[in-house]
Amino acid sequence: ELYEGRAGIRETLAALALLGAVYMLSQVMNGVVNCFGTVYNRTVTKEADKAVFQKCQRLSPEEYEKTGRLDEIDKAVNGAKSAVSLGMTLLDAVFFYGAYFLIVGGYLTRMNAALGWCVAAIFLPCLFSKFLQGHVFGKAEDAAAPYRRKSEYYERCLTEPSYLKETRLLGVNDVFEARFRQAEEKLGGLRWKAGLEKFRYDMAGNLVNILGYGVILYLLFVSVMTGEISIGAYSAVLASINRVQSFMEELIFELLEYASGSLASVDNFYAFLDEKQTERTERLSELPSVHLERVSYRYPMAEREAVKDVSLDVKAGQIVAVVGENGSGKTTLCRLISGSYEPTKGEVTCGGKKASALDGTGISAVFQNFCRYQMTLSENIGISCGERKADRSEDKAGQTADQMEALDRKVELSLEAELSLEAGLSLEVGLSLDDGRFPEGLDTMLGRYFDGTELSGGEWQRVAIARGAARPSLLIVMDEPTSAIDPFEESALYHMFRKTAEGKTAFLVTHRLGMARIADRIIVMKDGQILQDGTHDELIVVKGEYKRMYEAQSAWYR
Incomplete structure (x- = not known):
């Protein structure tokens, strides 16, 4: 009735109130997402990483002697980084874009059944093309894992202090640079091949999209000319179709684009976690x-x-x-x-x-x-104890002075019992806490990574x-x-x-x-x-x- 101009004041105000309420709710939800989205993302990502770490701990050490297993671990770690983002993307696709398309599709079907079917005819082939792209990226990820590990290793040889002194002194930087470039070229070739296949699927999806949009415009024109819908309804439907077109491009060529590229990585992540050990x-x-x-x-x-x-x-x-x-x-x-x-x-x-x-x-x-370990002396030694006796940096949090002193004494006593500490906490292994090398005693940070004492x-x-x-x-x-x-x-x-x-x-x-x-x-x-x-x-x-x-x-x- 609103589009036909027959609605009364009460119906019009009710429609405006509903529109305002929906707009306000959307703004509130946007604020909630902006406020808590980053925190949620980091929290869940941390849990995903933790799951991979715990799985790696349960692997037998001899598993790390197998190149194929190292590739699987690399793919799982890479997939853990994408799992949360992919989940958020799919939630958006289902509950925001999917809900919008269903509502608009239902409205269009009421006006003209062919219009609703056209929206589905546009969307489903494009969605199918993205799933095909996911298969393409899956094969590319399997092939890329060993080259990515090589690239990361050669990069460490060129940048990390533990390698840098020797590589520079021996003048072998050019060797690792050449190998790094070779690995990157292999990765680039795999990405290029996957990109070409993706391009072909994208072109097919775009063609379906354009044809479907043209058919919808034709049906709208015919409906107006035959008097099935009014000019007002035509304007509303055209605006809805343009919005659907915009959302569909956003969904398919941005969200699902990302999802198809990440799906293989995330699948590797879950496959790794689901392995029976x-x-x-x-x-x-x-x-x-x-x-x-x-x-x-x-x-x-x-x-x-x-x-x-x-x-x-x-x-x-x-x-x-x-x-x-x-x-x-x-x-x-x-x-x-x-x-x-x-x-x-x-x-x-x-x-x-x-x-x-x-x-x-x-x-x-x-x-x-x-x-x-780039940790304190106390932590370096006590990390092997089942009760984490020497992890005082965490244990001290929220403790009173007396409690901290008691904890320090507990650590020192445990170390004395296990290591036969001499007078002045001088270790029988030849490390003296009184020779100036450890200015903060057991709490001295070791290693340069966190600006500590190098040994x-x-x-x-x-x-x-x-x-x-x-x-x-x-x-x-x-x-x-x-x-x-x-x-x-x-x-x-x-x-x-x-x-x-x-x-x-x-x-x-x-x-x-x-x-x-x-x-x-x-x-x-x-x-x-x-x-x-x-x-x-x-x-x-x-x-x-x-x-x-x-x-x-x-x-x-x-």
């Missing part, structure tokens, strides 16, 4: 003995076995040194014993439980390739040793724990390792045979197999690999 539920409950029964292990894509047909029995509480040349299988053997890797043949048990089923509780390690390689390794020793454990693996420490100072650490290993089943991987003498038992490995097994005194009198290595090292000190 074998849960590690076993725990060490007592000092474990270790048993290996004809164990072999081959790394993914490797041609030969790193460990071959190894059988071994270690009594609970024994300290075992594992020695041998590079590539003899020492580190791999210890990874099998700690449950990090699952043998390809045979079985490894710790305390009567399958090693690969252990959840890590009661197991500690000191790695040759240790981490340099030498040997000092960082001492921190790593302290971290491994601080973790409550029944089984400890120490893999070349003194590789970065001065040999003159190394002897001072021998008794500390012996003390750290007391009351535990311990494995010590080392090239330095002098350090192996602290062990109750020495295993000599070569080509993935155990050649000799015994004490230092037993092995040194036998003409074999151990005596040859010992004499070769001793010759340098004569």
Whole structure:
């Protein structure tokens, strides 16, 4: 009646009031979205990232030896960033644009059934083309993941301090620049190919859109000329059609454009999270003995076995040194014993439980390739403790002075108990809190990333040793724990390792045979197999690999 000019004052005012209410509601909702949208986006993105991190933590360490798995993780991380935005986009598409099209489509159908069907005929083919584009981008994402990882790695080699000193000194920047460009060119080629296919689908969608719009205008013209609708109704319908056209272009060529490009990434994100993983539920409950029964292990894509047909029995509480040349299988053997890797043949048990089923509780390690956490000294050491004893930067929040002092004392006492702190909190690993290197004591930030104190390689390794020793454990693996420490100072650490290993089943991987003498038992490995097994005194009198290595090292000190 409004369009025909037959509505009364009451109907007109009611229509205006409804229009005003809808307008006010839209402004309020826009304000809510602008105010809370960013906060919501960040919160949900954080949860999506957290889900990926937790999934990665549940993966077996050997999964990271597989290139394909690394590509899947990269795609999942990339998809986590798009998941929230895609969700918001689809909500907009359904509840805003979809609702609008249904209302306007219903109105047009009331006036002329053909008009409503024309709107659907325009929209659905364009929507289908966007889903086809999603498939195109999915294939492109699968192909792009390895090149993107290469590009990111070469970029780190050119920009990160840990690489920069060496690459600049050796003059190899141009090598990494060339490889970075090659990876980017591959990525660009994949994007170009996907873009061409997208362009073809877009052109088909645009053609359908234009034809549909032309048909609608023709039907409106015919309806006016035949008297089916008035000029007022024609104007209202034309305005609605123009708005529908504008919204449709916005939906299809902006929102759905983004959605089709992100859909594959988000699908990778959910596929990664939905993968079934074998849960590690076993725990060490007592000092474990270790048993290996004809164990072999081959790394993914490797041609030969790193460990071959190894059988071994270690009594609970024994300290075992594992020695041998590079590539003899020492580190791999210890990874099998700690449950990090699952043998390809045979079985490894710790305390009567399958090693690969252990959840890590009661197991500690000191790695040759240790981490340099950009955190405080206290956090660097205490991060390995199950109760996070040394995470004081968070624990202090909201605490009173007395509570903070008590917390500090608790941390210091826990560190003293685990690390045998000397007077003045001087660590037996060779780090003194009184020599000026740590101006804030345990709260001194380490590393330059957050403007902290940078340590030498040997000092960082001492921190790593302290971290491994601080973790409550029944089984400890120490893999070349003194590789970065001065040999003159190394002897001072021998008794500390012996003390750290007391009351535990311990494995010590080392090239330095002098350090192996602290062990109750020495295993000599070569080509993935155990050649000799015994004490230092037993092995040194036998003409074999151990005596040859010992004499070769001793010759340098004569």
